[in-house]
Amino acid sequence: MARRIELRHLSVRYGDLLAVQDVSMTIEPRSVTALIGPSGCGKSTMLRAMNRMLELIPSARVQGRVLLDGTNVYGRAVDPVRVRRSIGMVYQQPNPFPTMSIRDNVLAGVRLSDRRIGRDRADALVESSLRSTNLWEEVSRRLGEPATGLSGGQQRRLCIARAIAVEPEVLLLDEPCSALDPISTATIEGLIGRLREDRTVVIVTHNMQQAARVSERTAFFSTDGPGTPGRLVEYDDTATVFSNPRHQQTEDYITGRLG
Ligand code: ADP
Numbered sequence: 001m002a003r004r005i006e007l008r009h010l011s012v013r014y015g016d017l018l019a020v021q022d023v024s025m026t027i028e029p030r031s032v033t034a035l036i037g038p039s040g041c042g043k044s045t046m047l048r049a050m051n052r053m054l055e056l057i058p059s060a061r062v063q064g065r066v067l068l069d070g071t072n073v074y075g076r077a078v079d080p081v082r083v084r085r086s087i088g089m090v091y092q093q094p095n096p097f098p099t100m101s102i103r104d105n106v107l108a109g110v111r112l113s114d115r116r117i118g119r120d121r122a123d124a125l126v127e128s129s130l131r132s133t134n135l136w137e138e139v140s141r142r143l144g145e146p147a148t149g150l151s152g153g154q155q156r157r158l159c160i161a162r163a164i165a166v167e168p169e170v171l172l173l174d175e176p177c178s179a180l181d182p183i184s185t186a187t188i189e190g191l192i193g194r195l196r197e198d199r200t201v202v203i204v205t206h207n208m209q210q211a212a213r214v215s216e217r218t219a220f221f222s223t224d225g226p227g228t229p230g231r232l233v234e235y236d237d238t239a240t241v242f243s244n245p246r247h248q249q250t251e252d253y254i255t256g257r258l259g
Pocket of ligand 1: 014017019037038039040041042043044045046057059230
C-alpha cells in the first residue's frame with residue numbers, strides 16, 4: 001500500500017547551520033515526486049528527515065512534522081526503526097555488501113528485522129525483489145556469487161532490490177542514476193516508473209531531463225546565497241514546473257542560468 005507524506009513546517013539544522021527552512025509540501029501516493037535544485041540546498045537532508053535517518057547524525061536537529069498518512073513519524077510513541085522500514089531509502093552511490101552473495105545482499109535489510117525468515121519466504125522475496133528491479137533474468141543462475149561481480153548498473157539495481165525486499169510503502173532514492181552509463185540510467189528510470197505503481201516514490205536528481213521523464217510532481221529548492229538555508233521555491237506538476245514556472249528563480253535554474 002502506498003502512502004501519502006506531508007511535510008509541515010519542516011526545518012533542519014546541523015549544529016548552528018540552518019540547512020532547510022520551513023518546508024511544507026504533500027507528496028502523493030502512487031506517484032514519483034522529484035526534488036531538484038542546486039547543490040547544498042538541502043535535498044538529501046530532506047530525504048533523510050523523512051525517514052528519521054537524520055537522527056543518526058548527532059548534530060542534526062529536526063523541527064516541524066512529517067506525516068505518513070496523517071501520523072507524525074516523529075511522534076513520541078513511534079519507533080524509528082519501523083519508520084525506516086515503511087519509508088525505505090537508497091543512498092547516493094550505494095554499494096552492495098562486498099563480502100556477501102547476491103542473494104544475501106537482497107536479504108540483508110530483511111534479516112535485520114526478521115532473523116528467522118524461512119527459506120521459502122526468503123526465496124520468494126529474493127525473486128520478487130530481483131524481478132521488480134529487472135535483475136532476475138540476469139542473475140538468477142548466480143545468486144550465490146559475490147555481488148561485487150556485477151556491473152555498476154546491476155549493483156545499483158541490487159541496492160534498490162535490497163531496499164524493496166523490506167516491502168516499504170515509500171521509497172526515497174537519492175540520485176539513483178549518478179555515475180551510471182546511459183543504458184543503466186534508462187533501465188533504472190524504467191524501473192522507477194514501475195515502482196510507483198504500488199508505492200510512493202521520491203527521487204533527488206541533478207538531471208533535469210530525468211526529473212521531466214520520470215516524475216509527475218517536481219519540487220524546486222534553492223537558497224538565497226551561500227550560508228543561507230534551503231527552502232521550497234516552487235512545487236507543482238512536473239510539466240508546469242518545466243514549461244511554465246511561476247518563479248524567476250525556477251526558470252533560471254531549469255534554463256541553466258543558476259546553480
Ligand atoms: P543537497 O542534497 O541539496 O546537495 P544537502 O542536504 O546535502 O544538500 O546539504 C544541505 C546543507 O547542509 C549544506 O550546506 C551541507 O553542507 C549541510 N550538511 C549536509 N550534511 C551535513 C552534515 N552531516 N553535517 C553538517 N552539515 C551538513
